[in-house]
Amino acid sequence: MPNIPALIEGFRRFRRRHFSGEGHTYERLREGQSPITLVVACSDSRVDPAIVLDADPGDLFVVRNVANLVPPYDTDGGRHGVSAALEFGVRALKVRNILVMGHARCGGIRALLEGTEGEFIPQWMSIAGAARAEALTAAGHLDAADRERALEFAAMRLSLRNLAGFPWIASAVDAGALALHAWYFDLERGELLRVPAEGGAPEVLCAAEDAPA
Ligand SMILES: [Zn+2]
Numbered sequence: 001m002p003n004i005p006a007l008i009e010g011f012r013r014f015r016r017r018h019f020s021g022e023g024h025t026y027e028r029l030r031e032g033q034s035p036i037t038l039v040v041a042c043s044d045s046r047v048d049p050a051i052v053l054d055a056d057p058g059d060l061f062v063v064r065n066v067a068n069l070v071p072p073y074d075t076d077g078g079r080h081g082v083s084a085a086l087e088f089g090v091r092a093l094k095v096r097n098i099l100v101m102g103h104a105r106c107g108g109i110r111a112l113l114e115g116t117e118g119e120f121i122p123q124w125m126s127i128a129g130a131a132r133a134e135a136l137t138a139a140g141h142l143d144a145a146d147r148e149r150a151l152e153f154a155a156m157r158l159s160l161r162n163l164a165g166f167p168w169i170a171s172a173v174d175a176g177a178l179a180l181h182a183w184y185f186d187l188e189r190g191e192l193l194r195v196p197a198e199g200g201a202p203e204v205l206c207a208a209e210d211a212p213a
Contacts, residue, residue, distance in 0.1 A: 018057060025057055035061040037097040038089035040082070040159065042068040047103045052185055061089045067108030068100055069127045070159035073166045083166070091168055096178060098163060102156040102195070103185040109152050131158040153195050153202065156182040160197045 018025035038061045039049045050060055063085040071082055089095045112125040112132055131154035139150035160180055163169050172178035182195040184202060193202040 029058045033058055033061070033093065035059055035089075035093060035095060037061070037099055038063070038086070038093075038095040039099045039101055040065075040068050040070055041101045042066065042103055042106055042108065044103060044106065046187055047101070047185055049099075049101050052101075061085075061093060061095060063089075066121060066124055067106055067112070067128065067155060068102050068159065069108075069124070069155065070100065070162040071127050072162045086163075086166060086169065090166075090172060090178065094177070098169070098178065098180050100156050100159045100163070100180075100182045101185060102152050102182065104149065104152065104187050104189075106148075106152055109155060110148060112155075113148055113151055127162075128155040128158055131155040134158075152184065156184065156195050157197060157199065 035058060037059070041047060041049045041062060041064045043064045043066055049055070049062055053060070063082055065082060069082075070086070071080065073083070074080065086098075090098070108121070108125055109128075111121060112128055116122055116125070128151075132151060135147065135151040135154040138154075139147045142150065160182055163180055164173065169178065169180075173180060180197070182197065183205065184193040184195050185191075186193060190208050191204060192206040194205050195202045
């Protein structure tokens, strides 16, 4: 089986790092978790938030899906995996931050832009339909790569708006107990950007030249 022995070897290294020595990582964590930040990230293999943000076990409560989307608040009785994770993170774990982490070259966003076939993906990506319209109006004059990036940003802003539509998220934000963030991992340039909720140019949090190899 390709890759399987390498994964078991990986677990061995992980185990040496986090299960050995006095006061090892899981001595503390087996009692329970108290992550400060909930991350909504894309399933893309290149953008694992724990790796990209160099976080330790217990630091991040992570939900991953195609194109890091937050669906609208909807109590229709459907099986809402993202909403269930938000509920647990916000109401039970009482995280202090929700971070929507988008990224460059997102296949889900490209599918939304170009149209796609599939049993589940088109319906899932329709969450960002309004973002598509917004990005195409604003970025119609741009080339394909820039349009894609504009849609990546617009979908993240839409996810922030959807987050604010969950009543217990809105009330925690109003009470100052929770903050919403949107960060963008530019995997082409190796940069981290903040995407403002209100639109406008993203702010560079870590530029390539700030962090030389
Ligand atoms: Zn993606």
